[in-house]
Amino acid sequence: MTKLAETVNRFPSGGQKVLQTVVRYLLMILLALFMFGLILLIAGKDPLASYKDIFSSTLGSTRGFSEVIVSMIPMLITALAVALPFRVGLINIGGEGQLFIGAAFATFGALTFSNLPAWLLLPLMALLGMLGGALWAFIPGYLKAIGLVNETITSLLLNSVAPKIIGFLILGFWHSPRDTVKTPSFVDAARLPTFFGTRIHLGLVFGLILLIAFWLVMKYTRWGLEMRAIGSNPQAAKRNGISLAKYLVIVMCLGGGIAGLAGMVQVSGFYGTLFPNFSMNMGFLGFMICWLAGADPLGIVLMAFVVSVIYSGGNLLQLTRGLPYAVINILLAFTLFIVLARPTFFKGKKS
Amino acid sequence: MTLLSILGVLSSAIFSGTSLLYTTLGEVIDERAGIVNLGLEGVLLVSASSGFAVTALSGNPYLGILVSILAGGLMNMILGYLVLTRKANQLASGLALMFFGFGLSALIGKPYVSVRIHSLGRFILPGLASLPAKYSSLFKFDLLIYLVIPVAILVWWLLFRTRWGLGVRAVGENADTAYASGRDPRRIRFQALFAGGMLAGLGAAHLAIVYTMNWTEGMTAGRGFIAVALVIFSKWHPLRAIAGALVFSGAVAFQLLLQSSGVQISSNLLDTLPYILTLIVLIAWGGNRKHSAPASLGRVYQGSE
Numbered sequence: 262m263t264k265l266a267e268t269v270n271r272f273p274s275g276g277q278k279v280l281q282t283v284v285r286y287l288l289m290i291l292l293a294l295f296m297f298g299l300i301l302l303i304a305g306k307d308p309l310a311s312y313k314d315i316f317s318s319t320l321g322s323t324r325g326f327s328e329v330i331v332s333m334i335p336m337l338i339t340a341l342a343v344a345l346p347f348r349v350g351l352i353n354i355g356g357e358g359q360l361f362i363g364a365a366f367a368t369f370g371a372l373t374f375s376n377l378p379a380w381l382l383l384p385l386m387a388l389l390g391m392l393g394g395a396l397w398a399f400i401p402g403y404l405k406a407i408g409l410v411n412e413t414i415t416s417l418l419l420n421s422v423a424p425k426i427i428g429f430l431i432l433g434f435w436h437s438p439r440d441t442v443k444t445p446s447f448v449d450a451a452r453l454p455t456f457f458g459t460r461i462h463l464g465l466v467f468g469l470i471l472l473i474a475f476w477l478v479m480k481y482t483r484w485g486l487e488m489r490a491i492g493s494n495p496q497a498a499k500r501n502g503i504s505l506a507k508y509l510v511i512v513m514c515l516g517g518g519i520a521g522l523a524g525m526v527q528v529s530g531f532y533g534t535l536f537p538n539f540s541m542n543m544g545f546l547g548f549m550i551c552w553l554a555g556a557d558p559l560g561i562v563l564m565a566f567v568v569s570v571i572y573s574g575g576n577l578l579q580l581t582r583g584l585p586y587a588v589i590n591i592l593l594a595f596t597l598f599i600v601l602a603r604p605t606f607f608k609g610k611k612s
Numbered sequence: 613m614t615l616l617s618i619l620g621v622l623s624s625a626i627f628s629g630t631s632l633l634y635t636t637l638g639e640v641i642d643e644r645a646g647i648v649n650l651g652l653e654g655v656l657l658v659s660a661s662s663g664f665a666v667t668a669l670s671g672n673p674y675l676g677i678l679v680s681i682l683a684g685g686l687m688n689m690i691l692g693y694l695v696l697t698r699k700a701n702q703l704a705s706g707l708a709l710m711f712f713g714f715g716l717s718a719l720i721g722k723p724y725v726s727v728r729i730h731s732l733g734r735f736i737l738p739g740l741a742s743l744p745a746k747y748s749s750l751f752k753f754d755l756l757i758y759l760v761i762p763v764a765i766l767v768w769w770l771l772f773r774t775r776w777g778l779g780v781r782a783v784g785e786n787a788d789t790a791y792a793s794g795r796d797p798r799r800i801r802f803q804a805l806f807a808g809g810m811l812a813g814l815g816a817a818h819l820a821i822v823y824t825m826n827w828t829e830g831m832t833a834g835r836g837f838i839a840v841a842l843v844i845f846s847k848w849h850p851l852r853a854i855a856g857a858l859v860f861s862g863a864v865a866f867q868l869l870l871q872s873s874g875v876q877i878s879s880n881l882l883d884t885l886p887y888i889l890t891l892i893v894l895i896a897w898g899g900n901r902k903h904s905a906p907a908s909l910g911r912v913y914q915g916s917e
Contacts, residue, residue: 304719354703410894413703413910414844417650418891421837422884429880545707552704585722587829590715597708598690601700 289604290567293595300591306582314581315574327459329569331531334461335360335523336565337468339547341475342394342520344556346412348479349491349512355401355416356520357544358423359394363521364528365427366393368444368535371451371528372435379450386451387467387525394521395514397423402513406506412513420544428537435535443536453530464526471519476558488512520544553600568593616746617872621865623750629861630757631819635839636846636853637767638684638811643843644771645804646784646908647695650706653836654713655687655809659816661721664827668727676729677756677817684813687713688805696798699912714830721827731825732756756818763811767850780804784906787913797913812839841890847897848906860886 298308319325339356346353367390374382401415437445453463479485490498491508499505523543528535550568554560575589635656642649649655663680667673687709694705734752743751771777779800782790787797819835820827842860846852867882 300716300719352703404895411905414894415891417837418841418887421834421841422887425880425884429878432880433878542711545710549704549707549711552701585718585829587714587718590711591719592715594708594712594715597704597711598694601694601705601708602698603700 286600289599290596292604293592293599296595296599297592304584306584311578311582314577315570318577319570319573324459325573327457327461329566329573330465331460331462332573333565333569334464334468334530335527335543336546336550336568337472337561338464338523338526339520339544340550340554340561340565341468341471341547341558342516342523342544343548343551344554344558344561345475345519346512346516347492347551347556348488349508350495351402351405351509351513351516352413353398353401353416353513353516353520354413354548355398355419355517355544356523356547357540357542358416358420359397359517359520360524360527360540360544361423361427362397362524363390363394363518364524364535364539365423365430366390366521367525368435368447368528371447372444375448375451377450379454382450383453383529386529387522390521390525391518392521394524395518397521398513398517399510402510402517405513406509424537424540427535431535431537443534445534447529447533451529452533453526455530460531462526462530464530467522467526471522472558472561520547523547549597553597567596571596617869619747619750621862621869624865624868625858625862626753626757627823628864629857630760631815631823632835632839632842632861633760633764633853633857634756634815634818635812635835636815636842636857637764637850638808638815639839639843640808640846640848640850640853641767641771641780641804641811642688642808643848643909644784644906645780645801646787646906646911646913647691647801647805648702648706648840648910649688649691649709649805649808650703650840651687651691651709651713651836652706652812652839653832653834654710654717655684655812656816656819656832656836657713657717657830658687658720659684659813660820660831661717661724661827663813663817664729664820665720665724667729667731667821668724671730673729673731673821676821677814680817680821681810681813684811684816685806685809688809688812689802692802692805695912696801699914701912702910710836718829721829724827725829726826729821729825732822754818754822756814756822761854763814764850764854767811771850776800776803781906784908786908787911801913815839838886841887844905845886845890845893859889 294312298312301308301311317325319329339360342356342359343353367386370382370386370389374385377385397419398416400419401410401412404410404415405412431444432441435444437443455462479489487498487503488508490501491503491505495505524540527539527543532539546568550561550564554564571589571593575586575592578584578589579586635652639649639652659680662683663676666679667676670676690712691705691709694700694708695702732754734754736748736752737758740748740751769777771780779790779795780803782793782795783797783800783804790797790800815835816832820831824831838860842853842856845860846856863882863885867877867879870877
């Protein structure tokens with residue numbers, strides 16, 4: 262399990278090492294910014310002005326900062342949906358599909374029980390969302406547990422199926438009378454409350470509570486211990502009487518349920534409606550973030566923040582520099598490339 | 613359903629399936645060498661946009677196709693650098709490459725949205741020219757379509773009948789053993805990735821320059837992931853990939869036929885067919901491990917220094 266060893270290395274504890282890690286990550290981000298600057302220069306844009314746009318629009322104002330937090334919310338949750346199964350050695354790359362199905366289940370709740378009060382409807386939608394995601398993750402989890410098919414392949418395949426099902430449901434049943442490509446807007450009772458007059462919604466609390474719970478469970482409970490045991494040596498764990506198959510299925514379903522909750526949070530907290538490509542690759546981004554953070558809760562928060570600044574900044578780049586919005590993916594990819602390549606800036610540091 | 617409509621389905625399946633088959637063949641080589649390229653979607657987009665841009669600028673589709681092929685190979689070199697030189701995780705690196713492709717292709721392609729280009733000519737094989745016009749018009753294909761089956765055979769020959777192919781497969785099964793028998797796993801994997809990327813680039817070239825003859829952002833619409841599924845569906849075998857690509861693209865063409873004859877079936881649900889078929893095939897083989905994936909697929913080769 263070299264993966265887990267890596268994990269430990271990436272977020273070391275202890276004063277000097279923390280400082281080194283912080284400096285190292287800052288240097289990596291600078292390198293990514295420099296490379297993207299070159300691309301902008303080649304494209305005939307002014308990199309410095311573009312960066313000024315990106316940072317002033319995201320970190321320079323309360324409103325911009327709140328938007329960064331808003332776009333962080335689904336990333337936190339989908340990253341956790343990968344981190345939990347990762348601890349037992351499962352690679353859940355199916356967050357994207359689980360998020361879609363979770364959103365579909367939650368939307369079903371919002372459209373069917375629209376006359377319920379919010380205190381009843383929102384928990385119902387959250388449960389439905391988790392149920393949807395868990396069901397979608399059950400397929401790869403079960404197939405893996407009985408030793409039939411690797412969960413990576415199955416969850417990847419199911420990613421491509423889920424959006425088509427959403428498209429089918431919207432076009433066939435749920436679309437609003439005026440618009441065939443999305444559902445009617447949810448009633449107010451089906452919307453997560455927002456705070457401070459911004460678009461930050463209750464989903465943030467969901468995400469943070471789940472991350473803290475994840476950290477506590479992994480560190481202090483028997484389940485956490487058993488999960489770590491399975492993750493580091495499944496055969497030894499099995500000999501010690503841990504029920505491997507049961508754990509694999511349950512943990513995979515939990516991961517899927519969390520991704521499903523991310524879907525519910527997006528449709529209920531952010532959009533207030535469901536449309537086919539609402540996800541914006543949040544499931545895949547969650548996978549990347551979890552990987553970069555070494556499945557560590559605090560690392561997930563930091564990485565989600567960085568990715569979120571990049572993504573939110575892209576909006577302004579599109580408005581002021583006349584670049585397609587997708588171009589911001591280059592900066593994201595450079596950041597990912599550099600973190601994945603793990604450059605060493607400090608001499609004598611073992612790689 | 614007349615003979616004509618069935619031939620029509622076949623014809624449009626061939627048109628839309630060609631780019632899929634080239635891409636799948638590329639991924640077969642990658643995966644035979646032990647590397648899953650989840651960034652295929654991004655590779656396709658960059659190849660398609662750069663090839664299209666060059667075709668639009670130069671007016672020469674052959675030059676565009678060449679650029680597409682090169683762009684595909686180079687994109688895969690990024691993956692190679694990350695997973696081979698820096699030993700990064702393959703899935704995460706592949707996804708990063710996908711995001712890179714989204715961005716770079718949008719930047720390259722932006723000035724060429726809705727630009728018209730000259731494409732390859734279509735011609736009919738000599739033996740078919742004597743058919744009635746309504747049939748023969750269905751089988752007027754371009755050069756890349758005629759080449760796709762020979763290329764599949766070439767890939768099969770390379771993988772199963774040459775020393776190089778033996779090396780690729782050995783590295784995909786067990787890099788350490790391959791190293792012990794005097795091969796350089798990293799070098800072979802780089803070569804396989806470059807070859808695979810070039811084939812993906814050829815697929816993208818057919819899609820953008822020849823088949824649709826335009827560029828739109830995100831035009832590959834999940835073809836990269838379909839190709840990854842197809843590789844599994846065809847059991848990592850280049851010749852079975854021919855049948856696989858035809859089945860997958862035929863399903864889409866078939867849906868148009870059903871609709872024209874009054875049967876209503878959701879195109880969305882029909883689009884899930886490739887993935888569900890692959891899933892069923894995987895489950896069906898579950899017990900029979902002999903024919904499943906190359907043994908060290910997805911593993912990081914730590915090197916032997």
